[in-house]
Amino acid sequence: MDCEVSEIVDRLLDSYKEVGGINNIDCSNLPSKQAIGLACEELLQLLFPGFLDEGAVASTEIALKTTSRVAHVITRLKIEVARSLRFKAKNGGDQSEAARAMVCAFLRQLPEVRRLLRTDVEAAYEGDPAAQTFEEIILAYPCLEAIAIQRVAHVLYNDGLPLIPRMMTEWAHGKTGIDIHPGARIGSHFFIDHGTGVVIGETCVIGSRVKLYHGVTLGARSFPKDNEGKIVKGIKRHPNVEDNVTIYPNATILGGETTIGARSTIGASAFLMKSVPPDTLVALEEVEHKVRSKTNHQPSTNDKTGA
Amino acid sequence: MDCEVSEIVDRLLDSYKEVGGINNIDCSNLPSKQAIGLACEELLQLLFPGFLDEGAVASTEIALKTTSRVAHVITRLKIEVARSLRFKAKNGGDQSEAARAMVCAFLRQLPEVRRLLRTDVEAAYEGDPAAQTFEEIILAYPCLEAIAIQRVAHVLYNDGLPLIPRMMTEWAHGKTGIDIHPGARIGSHFFIDHGTGVVIGETCVIGSRVKLYHGVTLGARSFPKDNEGKIVKGIKRHPNVEDNVTIYPNATILGGETTIGARSTIGASAFLMKSVPPDTLVALEEVEHKVRSKTNHQPSTNDKTGA
Amino acid sequence: MDCEVSEIVDRLLDSYKEVGGINNIDCSNLPSKQAIGLACEELLQLLFPGFLDEGAVASTEIALKTTSRVAHVITRLKIEVARSLRFKAKNGGDQSEAARAMVCAFLRQLPEVRRLLRTDVEAAYEGDPAAQTFEEIILAYPCLEAIAIQRVAHVLYNDGLPLIPRMMTEWAHGKTGIDIHPGARIGSHFFIDHGTGVVIGETCVIGSRVKLYHGVTLGARSFPKDNEGKIVKGIKRHPNVEDNVTIYPNATILGGETTIGARSTIGASAFLMKSVPPDTLVALEEVEHKVRSKTNHQPSTNDKTGA
Numbered sequence: 001m002d003c004e005v006s007e008i009v010d011r012l013l014d015s016y017k018e019v020g021g022i023n024n025i026d027c028s029n030l031p032s033k034q035a036i037g038l039a040c041e042e043l044l045q046l047l048f049p050g051f052l053d054e055g056a057v058a059s060t061e062i063a064l065k066t067t068s069r070v071a072h073v074i075t076r077l078k079i080e081v082a083r084s085l086r087f088k089a090k091n092g093g094d095q096s097e098a099a100r101a102m103v104c105a106f107l108r109q110l111p112e113v114r115r116l117l118r119t120d121v122e123a124a125y126e127g128d129p130a131a132q133t134f135e136e137i138i139l140a141y142p143c144l145e146a147i148a149i150q151r152v153a154h155v156l157y158n159d160g161l162p163l164i165p166r167m168m169t170e171w172a173h174g175k176t177g178i179d180i181h182p183g184a185r186i187g188s189h190f191f192i193d194h195g196t197g198v199v200i201g202e203t204c205v206i207g208s209r210v211k212l213y214h215g216v217t218l219g220a221r222s223f224p225k226d227n228e229g230k231i232v233k234g235i236k237r238h239p240n241v242e243d244n245v246t247i248y249p250n251a252t253i254l255g256g257e258t259t260i261g262a263r264s265t266i267g268a269s270a271f272l273m274k275s276v277p278p279d280t281l282v283a284l285e286e287v288e289h290k291v292r293s294k295t296n297h298q299p300s301t302n303d304k305t306g307a
Numbered sequence: 308m309d310c311e312v313s314e315i316v317d318r319l320l321d322s323y324k325e326v327g328g329i330n331n332i333d334c335s336n337l338p339s340k341q342a343i344g345l346a347c348e349e350l351l352q353l354l355f356p357g358f359l360d361e362g363a364v365a366s367t368e369i370a371l372k373t374t375s376r377v378a379h380v381i382t383r384l385k386i387e388v389a390r391s392l393r394f395k396a397k398n399g400g401d402q403s404e405a406a407r408a409m410v411c412a413f414l415r416q417l418p419e420v421r422r423l424l425r426t427d428v429e430a431a432y433e434g435d436p437a438a439q440t441f442e443e444i445i446l447a448y449p450c451l452e453a454i455a456i457q458r459v460a461h462v463l464y465n466d467g468l469p470l471i472p473r474m475m476t477e478w479a480h481g482k483t484g485i486d487i488h489p490g491a492r493i494g495s496h497f498f499i500d501h502g503t504g505v506v507i508g509e510t511c512v513i514g515s516r517v518k519l520y521h522g523v524t525l526g527a528r529s530f531p532k533d534n535e536g537k538i539v540k541g542i543k544r545h546p547n548v549e550d551n552v553t554i555y556p557n558a559t560i561l562g563g564e565t566t567i568g569a570r571s572t573i574g575a576s577a578f579l580m581k582s583v584p585p586d587t588l589v590a591l592e593e594v595e596h597k598v599r600s601k602t603n604h605q606p607s608t609n610d611k612t613g614a
Numbered sequence: 615m616d617c618e619v620s621e622i623v624d625r626l627l628d629s630y631k632e633v634g635g636i637n638n639i640d641c642s643n644l645p646s647k648q649a650i651g652l653a654c655e656e657l658l659q660l661l662f663p664g665f666l667d668e669g670a671v672a673s674t675e676i677a678l679k680t681t682s683r684v685a686h687v688i689t690r691l692k693i694e695v696a697r698s699l700r701f702k703a704k705n706g707g708d709q710s711e712a713a714r715a716m717v718c719a720f721l722r723q724l725p726e727v728r729r730l731l732r733t734d735v736e737a738a739y740e741g742d743p744a745a746q747t748f749e750e751i752i753l754a755y756p757c758l759e760a761i762a763i764q765r766v767a768h769v770l771y772n773d774g775l776p777l778i779p780r781m782m783t784e785w786a787h788g789k790t791g792i793d794i795h796p797g798a799r800i801g802s803h804f805f806i807d808h809g810t811g812v813v814i815g816e817t818c819v820i821g822s823r824v825k826l827y828h829g830v831t832l833g834a835r836s837f838p839k840d841n842e843g844k845i846v847k848g849i850k851r852h853p854n855v856e857d858n859v860t861i862y863p864n865a866t867i868l869g870g871e872t873t874i875g876a877r878s879t880i881g882a883s884a885f886l887m888k889s890v891p892p893d894t895l896v897a898l899e900e901v902e903h904k905v906r907s908k909t910n911h912q913p914s915t916n917d918k919t920g921a
Contacts, residue, residue, distance in 0.1 A: 005688065008721045009681045015725035016663055016676065019732045021748050024664030026673045030749055033666060049323055050331030052340060059333045062323065067316045074312065087749065107315045111322035118326045129530050129540045130488065130509045132469065134328050135337055135394065140473040142481065162746065166754040174756065177484050177503070177791050177810050179828070181744060196484050196791070197504045197522070197811045199828055199863070202744045214486070214506055215522070215811070215829070217863050217882075223743050233743045249506070249524050249559060252863060252882050263908065268524075268559050269578050271883050271898055279908040284578055294570065294586040356630055357638030359647060366640045369630065374623045381619065414622045418629035425633045436837050436847045437795065437816045439776065441635050442644055442701065447780040449788065484791050484810070503791050504811045504829070521793070521813055522829070556813070556831050556866060575831075575866050576885050591885055601877065601893040 028087055031080040036167045039080065042073045043152055044145065047114055051138050070107065077103045084163045106155055113151045116188055119208075120147050123189040127211050142176035143192035153182035177214075186210075187243070194249075201238030203256060208243050213268075215250035221258075221273060242278065335394055338387040343474045346387065347456055349380045354421055354455055358445050377414065384410045391470045413462055420458045423495055426515075427454050430496040434518050449483035450499035460489035484521075493517075494550070501556075508545030510563060515550050520575075522557035528565075528580060549585065642701055645694040650781045653694065656687045657766055658759065661728055665752050684721065691717045698777045720769055727765045730802055733822075734761050737803040741825050756790035757806035767796035791828075800824075801857070808863075815852030817870060822857050827882075829864035835872075835887060856892065 016023050024030060041052075046069055050057040057065055082099035089095065121144065124137045131137055138144055149172040153165040165182035173179040177196035180186075184200045187208035192198055194214035200206070204218045220237035236256035245260050247253070248268040253260065260266065261278030270282050323330050331337060348359075353376055357364040364372055389406035396402065428451065431444045438444055445451055456479040460472040472489035480486040484503035487493075491507045494515030499505055501521035507513070511525045527544035543563035552567050554560070555575040560567065567573065568585030577589050630637050638644060655666075660683055664671040671679055696713035703709065735758065738751045745751055752758055763786040767779040779796035787793040791810035794800075798814045801822035806812055808828035814820070818832045834851035850870035859874050861867070862882040867874065873889040874880065880890075881897030890896055 004718045005681070005684055008684050008718065008724075009677070011722060011725050012660060012680050012684070013677060015728050016680075019725075019728050022662050022665075022728065022732050022735055022752060024662070024670045024749070025676055027664065027670045029668075029670045030665065030753060032668055033753060034668075046319065048329050048331070050334065051329075051337065054339055054341075055336035056331045056334045062332055063316070063320060066319050066323075067312070070312055070315050070319070104311045104315065108318060110315075111318050111326075114322050114326050114329065118329050121329055126538065129527070129538050129542075129544060130490075132540070135331070136470055136473060138329060139337060139340060139470060140477040142477065163750055163753060166750060170754040170756065173810070174789050175481050179808050179810060183744075194486050194506045196480070196486060196506070197829060199808045199810070213526075214524070215504060215864075217828070219827075219863060219882075220743070231740065231743050233746070235743075237743060249526060250522075250557065250864065254882065265908075268526075268561065269576070269883070276905065277907075281904065281906045281908055283904045291583065292588045293584075294572070294588055353626060355636050355638070357641065358636075358644065361646055361648075362643035363638045363641045369639055370623070370627060373626050373630075374619070377619055377622050377626070411618045411622065415625060417622075418625050418633075421629050421633050421636065425636050428636055433845065436834070436845050436849075436851060437797075439847070442638075443777055443780060445636060446644060446647060446777060447784045449784065482788050501793050501813045503787070503793060503813070520833075521831070522811060556833060557829075557864065575833075575868065576883070598890065599895045600891075601879075601895055 029083045030087060031083050031164050031167060033167060033171075035076055035080050036164060037171050039073060039076050040149055040168055040171050042069060042076070043110075044148060045069060046073065046110060047117060047148055047152075048138055051135075073107065074100070074103055077106075080164060081161065084161055088160075088162050102156075102159055102161065106152075106159070109155050110152070113148070113155070116151055117144070117148055119188040120144065120190050123191040123209065123211065124193075127191045128193055142178060142195050146172045146176045146178035146180060146192070146195065147186070147190055150180040150182060150184065150186070154184070154186075157182040184238075192216075197250075203236045204238040205240045207241060207245070207262065210241050210243070211246045213247065213249040213251075216247050217252045217254070219252065219254050221255035336390045337394060338390050338471050338474060340474060340478075342383055342387050343471060344478050346380060346383050347475055347478050349376060349383070350417075350459055351452065351455060352376060353380065353417060354424060354459075355445055358442075380414065381407070381410055384413075387471060388468065391468055395467075395469050409463075409466055409468065413459075413466070416462050417459070420455070420462070423458055424451070424455055426495040427451065427497050430498040430516065430518065431500075434498045435500055449485060449502045453479045453483045453485035453487060453499070453502065454493070454497055457487040457489060457491065457493070461491070461493075464489040491545075499523075504557075510543045511545040512547045514548060514552070514569065517548050517550070518553045520554065520556040520558075523554050524559045524561070526559065526561050528562035643697045644701060645697050645778050645781060647781060647785075649690055649694050650778060651785050653687060653690050654763055654782055654785050656683060656690070657724075658762060659683060660687065660724060661731060661762055661766075662752055665749075687721065688714070688717055691720075694778060695775065698775055702774075702776050716770075716773055716775065720766075720773070723769050724766070727762070727769070730765055731758070731762055733802040734758065734804050737805040737823065737825065738807075741805045742807055756792060756809045760786045760790045760792035760794060760806070760809065761800070761804055764794040764796060764798065764800070768798070768800075771796040798852075806830075811864075817850045818852040819854045821855060821859070821876065824855050824857070825860045827861065827863040827865075830861050831866045831868070833866065833868050835869035 045052045078099045082095040085095035121134055121137050125131050149168050153168040157165040169182050178198045180200040181202040183202035184204040186206045189209040192212045197215040199217045201219050218239050223231045226232050239253045239258040241260045242262035244263045247266040251266045251270040253272045255273050259275040264280040267283030352359045385406045389402040392402035428441055428444050432438050456475050460475040464472040476489050485505045487507040488509040490509035491511040493513045496516040499519045504522040506524045508526050525546050530538045533539050546560045546565040548567045549569035551570045554573040558573045558577040560579045562580050566582040571587040574590030659666050692713045695716055696709040699709035735748055735751050739745050763782050767782040771779040783796050792812045794814040795816040797816035798818040800820045803823040806826045811829040813831045815833050832853050837845045840846050853867045853872040855874045856876035858877045861880040865880045865884040867886045869887050875892030878894040884896050
């Protein structure tokens with residue numbers, strides 16, 4: 001080892017001692033990002049059998065294949081869940097039994113998740129004129145991936161498991177650009193078209209048959225602070241969206257007390273921080289634009305070029 | 308196998324029987340997501356030789372390397388195309404001859420795609436002050452990847468092939484955040500800067516020398532429904548953008564009858580649902596903002612802080 | 615080889631001769647995208663020891679592990695840096711000594727980068743009510759990855775190295791949707807929540823304790839052209855953001871002379887092209903929306919539904 005390498009290493013080792021909080025040295029093992037990503041892929045295969053394999057699955061082999069996959073997922077997840085439980089318990093001893101029980105309880109809920117995902121595929125088919133078949137939606141619509149992973153992560157979130165649910169939805173966020181917190185409660189027949197830039201916060205409550213377009217934010221307004229000036233954690237911060245609402249691209253809806261009433265439509269780029277009653281259409285007023293011909297270089301009067 | 312695993316498997320198998328539409332069991336094989344991703348990577352290597360390999364390619368080895376790659380792509384794609392054709396024909400027998408013919412016809416068009424991509428690289432260089440060399444653009448600009456894949460997917464889309472063109476553009480969407488439907492018709496010298504959040508719909512027609520920034524939507528307005536309340540599929544829903552138009556970040560342009568006339572400029576965050584004539588500048592009016600000093604806590608009068 | 619393959623190959627080889635500028639044949643080797651991606655992963659492991667491995671690192675093994683990793687990164691990066699230097703020097707001979715020196719100088723700065731990243735993790739914890747632990751932030755917040763890579767790429771950018779810094783930040787952009795140019799100068803305690811769609815331009819100067827939300831653009835306004843109509847490269851084009859500023863989702867701030875004064879707050883979807891003084895609150899005026907009940911089909915008067 002030449003002296004330069006040795007100097008670099010020494011500086012890094014010093015830094016590991018001095019700069020705390022971003023090292024994980026002599027601690028319990030944390031869940032592995034890579035393992036969580038692989039578990040997400042395996043869960044998607046269990047949820048949509050025959051779609052994400054090399055080919056269709058024959059009914060004669062489905063029992064064997066499913067058994068093998070379930071065994072695989074249990075093996076992988078129980079390690080990661082045990083790490084997450086030890087982290088929660090601040091290194092409280094062996095968590096492998098508790099982890100196995102939590103993983104099994106979680107997997108028993110996959111059929112219920114599948115029932116919801118079936119309605120999400122239907123909603124995509126009915127909601128997008130470009131969608132030609134269910135198969136196209138499952139193979140090529142990023143929202144299916146993001147919603148499926150959020151629905152499974154939500155089960156683990158409800159069990160109080162730290163770290164892993166959020167790592168799962170971030171795995172999907174990285175692949176799809178759709179950022180749904182595992183805490184959000186989402187009804188059936190949920191569709192997000194295109195999806196990039198969608199943000200759905202932790203305390204959102206979304207009804208059934210809701211349709212969002214890309215860039216929609218269901219976010220927080222501002223954060224109350226405690227006496228020490230620290231942000232208060234754990235209160236309702238994000239909107240409610242009732243059944244049959246459609247929200248067009250890049251609309252921003254903020255606040256924990258904001259409710260979008262059933263059957264309402266929110267137009268593209270709208271910006272809302274208070275509730276609207278059921279059956280409401282909210283659209284940006286014709287936006288004031290300067291419209292000017294570039295050829296005669298005379299500023300025209302303002303024109304309304306929007307809705 | 309312990310009883311818990313066996314119970315989980317039984318519940319899943321029951322679910323596979325009960326919840327239809329999201330299983331691919333005893334069906335024809337569908338195209339593989341993984342294989343389509345690998346084919347996209349191989350096509351990019353054929354389109355930009357020497358850029359995406361471990362190193363430059365010597366002219367003495369280029370013939371051999373290209374032959375090997377073309378043979379590879381044919382082998383991979385003909386399997387996937389055959390699956391897609393069988394799916395289209397509803398399991399209509401052996402499609403391997405038709406698939407091979409379609410793949411070869413497709414590959415014969417790569418030189419034409421390369422001619423277009425050369426103009427796209429030029430447009431990026433001329434359009435972005437941060438771009439220092441062609442090499443930087445090909446190695447580090449996500450738009451090149453998204454546009455190259457859309458241009459090849461568009462060839463297969465025009466051949467009427469289902470599933471695969473959309474899977475290709477979704478592969479690029481996942482990597483770049485740029486969502487261009489394979490159906491969109493796009494002229495030469497096309498540049499998208501940054502790119503995240505761009506959505507270009509299926510029936511868009513885009514001229515030459517068009518420049519878009521991130522977050523631009525060329526989308527649909529609303530969807531006519533038939534007598535049964537189902538969305539009508541297959542009509543013109545997305546805008547036309549004529550030659551030499553520039554559209555700044557987060558502008559939203561909607562509707563199949565909306566045309567942005569040649570040489571026009573659309574400002575950041577603009578929102579348009581009707582046509583503008585050639586040589587027009589559309590910019591958001593100075594937006595009304597509340598501007599208030601936080602220090603004296605007196606609300607100031609409104610100020611116009613925009614353009 | 616059948617005649618179809620041979621025809622496709624011939625057409626491609628002809629195209630490689632005819633269409634220049636997008637081939638890298640008989641040139642110097644360019645940096646490899648794949649190698650740069652792997653180097654980014656290794657650098658993240660050095661920056662956050664024990665977080666991105668399969669498990670925590672014991673203090674007894676940390677010296678050995680760090681040495682091995684540093685040696686690895688040097689080996690990988692010196693090849694790529696040498697390619698980049700040869701490209702810069704237009705094939706100017708052997709650059710391996712210069713490359714090794716640059717890589718070592720770069721790695722000696724990692725402790726300083728770690729000091730900054732520690733403040734970024736703190737800022738995320740203090741800025742997001744959903745964040746429960748530092749560990750969750752390092753494992754699941756995309757901004758950490760994007761900012762860490764930008765901070766290391768910025769070191770190489772300052773050394774005048776072409777191609778690689780931009781390839782690094784594009785690697786992070788592809789994974790996170792956060793596009794920060796390696797040239798941007800960013801102070802301590804920097805936090806980006808959610809992140810998708812954020813664009814930070816090359817000549818931005820950002821103070822300390824700045825917090826951005828997804829979709830925020832710190833971009834250029836327009837580009838002066840020279841006498842030949844070519845864009846002038848290398849001038850200050852992007853905004854300054856002073857200390858303690860918060861910018862909410864989808865706000866767009868443009869122009870090299872635009873400065874957001876210290877302690878100011880910029881509201882969601884705001885659009886600014888001129889400076890605001892310190893301690894200013896800029897929020898979209900209550901936006902004019904058409905609000906109409908869908909049930910009685912009578913257009914209501916306009917309502918202000920915004921802030």
